Amino acid sequence: MPDILHKVGIKSASPSDVYKALTTIEGLSAWWTTTTQGDNNIGGVLRFRFGNGGFDMKVLELDPARRVLWQVVDGPEEWIGTKISFDLDQRGDWTIVLFRHEGWKEPVEFMHHCSTKWAVFLLSLKSLLETGKGAAWPNEVKLDSWE
Amino acid sequence: MPDILHKVGIKSASPSDVYKALTTIEGLSAWWTTTTQGDNNIGGVLRFRFGNGGFDMKVLELDPARRVLWQVVDGPEEWIGTKISFDLDQRGDWTIVLFRHEGWKEPVEFMHHCSTKWAVFLLSLKSLLETGKGAAWPNEVKLDSWE
Numbered sequence: 001m002p003d004i005l006h007k008v009g010i011k012s013a014s015p016s017d018v019y020k021a022l023t024t025i026e027g028l029s030a031w032w033t034t035t036t037q038g039d040n041n042i043g044g045v046l047r048f049r050f051g052n053g054g055f056d057m058k059v060l061e062l063d064p065a066r067r068v069l070w071q072v073v074d075g076p077e078e079w080i081g082t083k084i085s086f087d088l089d090q091r092g093d094w095t096i097v098l099f100r101h102e103g104w105k106e107p108v109e110f111m112h113h114c115s116t117k118w119a120v121f122l123l124s125l126k127s128l129l130e131t132g133k134g135a136a137w138p139n140e141v142k143l144d145s146w147e
Numbered sequence: 148m149p150d151i152l153h154k155v156g157i158k159s160a161s162p163s164d165v166y167k168a169l170t171t172i173e174g175l176s177a178w179w180t181t182t183t184q185g186d187n188n189i190g191g192v193l194r195f196r197f198g199n200g201g202f203d204m205k206v207l208e209l210d211p212a213r214r215v216l217w218q219v220v221d222g223p224e225e226w227i228g229t230k231i232s233f234d235l236d237q238r239g240d241w242t243i244v245l246f247r248h249e250g251w252k253e254p255v256e257f258m259h260h261c262s263t264k265w266a267v268f269l270l271s272l273k274s275l276l277e278t279g280k281g282a283a284w285p286n287e288v289k290l291d292s293w294e
Binding site: 009120 | 154
């Protein structure tokens, strides 16, 4: 089963700082989508919107400054049931984020699209923490005419 | 076997323009690494260097304005034997690039790193064609302290 894997290292940010950006509505709104709402506690559902579409994620695990795990409960068919995790590790002055989006059934073109798009948003997370400014939707790099 | 998949759409660039950036020493030097050398014909070997390390790629397929396929013949152990392809498709005013780096044995951390790094360089390719300026090594976004 193909997975989307990424890594970003974030300079001069602690795992706690990164964890905050991954687990608060304010943080998520600053690097992923400005229209983020919902319940950010374990068992709660976060609602990420991008204009007409979006994703609902159930929060499955929260391990402060170490790990976040979500499962997609609503959104595009290819995403439903897939899991998204962020594992954090401090190395010297850097926090390393290992990202996984697991459970894709087929390596369809939409998976290519989402893989690059995740990189775009993870670079926005890095920028948010390193410079104070992310590029959340609708201000991120567009990869196709329909975006 | 896990693969790295990406997609970038490049606005106001023809498949021929993108193909040129993927198949000439000048083009490759402008978006991937400034230290690109070698033979860009079928059967030739391209040498991409990033300071001390790098990759040697044998050119397996060249289908003008449609497809490029390389195989890694020297470089990090995890890369040797893997294949890298770029498939081009014109859609309205955009050229869509579907990218695959196939043949990884294990989803090791280095694969996470390379996945995001490919996105960084494909965004550099997009920027080169859309704005005239890419961010080839050593000027690209760094993901870790050892880079």
